[in-house]
Amino acid sequence: MTNTIPDIVIARLPIYMRELCRLADEGEKTTTSSQELGKRLGISSAQIRKDLSRFGEFGKQGTGYHINYLINQLRQILHLTEEWPVVLIGAGYLGHALAHYHGFxxxxxxxxxxxxxxxVHIGKIMNGVKVQDVKELYKSVLADQIKIAILTVPTEAAQEITDILVEAGVTSILTYAPIQLKAPSFVNISYSDPVIQLQQMAYYLRPQSEQS
Amino acid sequence: MTNTIPDIVIARLPIYMRELCRLADEGEKTTTSSQELGKRLGISSAQIRKDLSRFGEFGKQGTGYHINYLINQLRQILHLTEEWPVVLIGAGYLGHALAHYHGFxxxxxxxxxxxxxxxVHIGKIMNGVKVQDVKELYKSVLADQIKIAILTVPTEAAQEITDILVEAGVTSILTYAPIQLKAPSFVNISYSDPVIQLQQMAYYLRPQSEQS
Known part of the structure; x- marks a missing residue:
């Protein structure tokens, strides 16, 4: 059943989970409703109920969702009950910011x-991890059976590193290089490009030439 | 007409434009097709034709799209014919990486x-721009009529900075803080949260407990 769920639904589950965790951290209550979640997220409550109902019955009419229970269910659905080891390639400013990111x-x-x-970077310690020479990438990733990679390398290196990662068994790549990567269809690639996000918003701005 | 176009279509236009720019940079040809673009982007050619046809007739049956012409049309549609000034709040590692990002x-x-x-950061020069005290944020953004902001501040500061930005006239915010921001409905907020992207991909991974 799970493999028929649209990607767009899967994409919303982590956003629900993040907001549920915030609700849990606030500690004011133990239950919530699709209305409350929807209001906090700017998503319709009907959408939230529909998304969650694809995975089972998590709430009760009238009492809503038990926050911690729903968080745990979402963790299981998203395969987040155990910590995933991640390999980071690129130890520049962005890599440094990610290596120290508390959000993980x-x-x-x-x-x-x-x-x-x-x-200059090799041998440095970043958040307790020693930066290794990229020459050791294939061997290390393979030996550790790492499945997830974050790429903060220059554009011109991104495809070559991707090829090595896929060869070593990585199947999920989050990349910050502004280039479309080629990989077999079983590899998931997620792009983070600030310009694309800014351009998507610029459409909704009044053109500068029309501004006073 | 343009205000009836779904956000999801608008969201794809910058991705088309980025690929068209890469085709132009490669310099091998002056025209392309929805088939070629689709193949390079992993999007169906029918989807591309449908998206573009919402804005007019850009291609001809048989000859396809003229690359530079289509790039210019997309620039106009997305209001990118002039350079938008952007304010960056947060001069840590991530802010530093963004201030020096060549992709802009x-x-x-x-x-x-x-x-x-x-x-520690105030007074530093980042890519030719002197880091200012955040106390001057409201006055500067208002005076320069800046509409677009990038937030790389800690989670606990993100909402307060957002309030100041909106008050000063900013209507597009790209934020890296892992927190849902509150703002009036005319403000567009785009989130960049690496963990959300990783979590979306983890769903497609085989749980670690099931791996050999």
Missing amino acids: QHRGFRVVRVFDNDP | QHRGFRVVRVFDNDP
């Missing part, structure tokens, strides 16, 4: 290896 | 002001 903690991921090709 | 060039945006509240 308790959210299912841990950067366990960092690689770079620049002698 | 020629893609419609330029970071013209950088703010931080940390004396």
Whole structure:
């Protein structure tokens, strides 16, 4: 059943989970409703109920959802009950920011290896992890059976690194390089490109030439 | 007519434009087809034709799209014919990476002001821009009529900064803080949260407990 669920539904589950965790952290109540969640997220309550109902019955008419129970169910659905080891390639400013990102903690991921090709970075300690020479990338990823990678390398290196990662068994790649990567269809690639996001918003702005 | 176009269609236009720019840079040809674009992007050619046809007739049966012409048309549709000034708040590692990001060039945006509240960062020069005290944020953004902001501040500061930005006239915010921001409905907020992207991909991974 689970393999028939649209990607767009899966994409919303982590957003529900993040808001549920915030509700739990606020500690004011133990239950919530699709109305409350929807209001906080700017998503219709009907959409939330429909999305969640694809995975089972999590709430009761009248009492709503038990926050911690629903968080745990979403963790199971999203395969986040155990921490995933993550390899980070690129130890520049962005890589540094990600290696030290507090948001990974308790959210299912841990950067366990960092690689770079620049002698300036190799050997540095980033959040407890020593930056390794990218030459060791294939062997290390394979040996550790790492499935998830984050790429903060320059555009011109992104495809070559991707090829090595896929060869070593990585099947999920989050990339910050502004280039479309080629990989077999069983590899999931998620892009983070600030310009694409800014361009999507610029459409809704009044053109500068029309502004006073 | 344009205000009836779904957000999801608008969201794809920058991705088409980025690929068209890459085709132009490769310099091998002056025209392309929805088939070629679709193959490079992993999007169906029918989808591309349908999306583009909402804005007019850009291609001809048989000859396809003229690459540079289509790039220019998309620039106009997305309001990217002039460079938008952008304010960046947060001059830490992530802010530093964004201030020096080459991808902004020629893609419609330029970071013209950088703010931080940390004396360690204030006064530093980042890619030619001097980091200012965040106390000056409201006045500067208002005076420069800046409409677009990038937030790389800690979670606990994100809402307060957002309130100041909106008050000063900003209507597009790209935020890296892992928190849902509250703003009036005319403000567009785009989130960049690496953990959400990783969690969306984890669903498609075989649970670690099931791996050998």
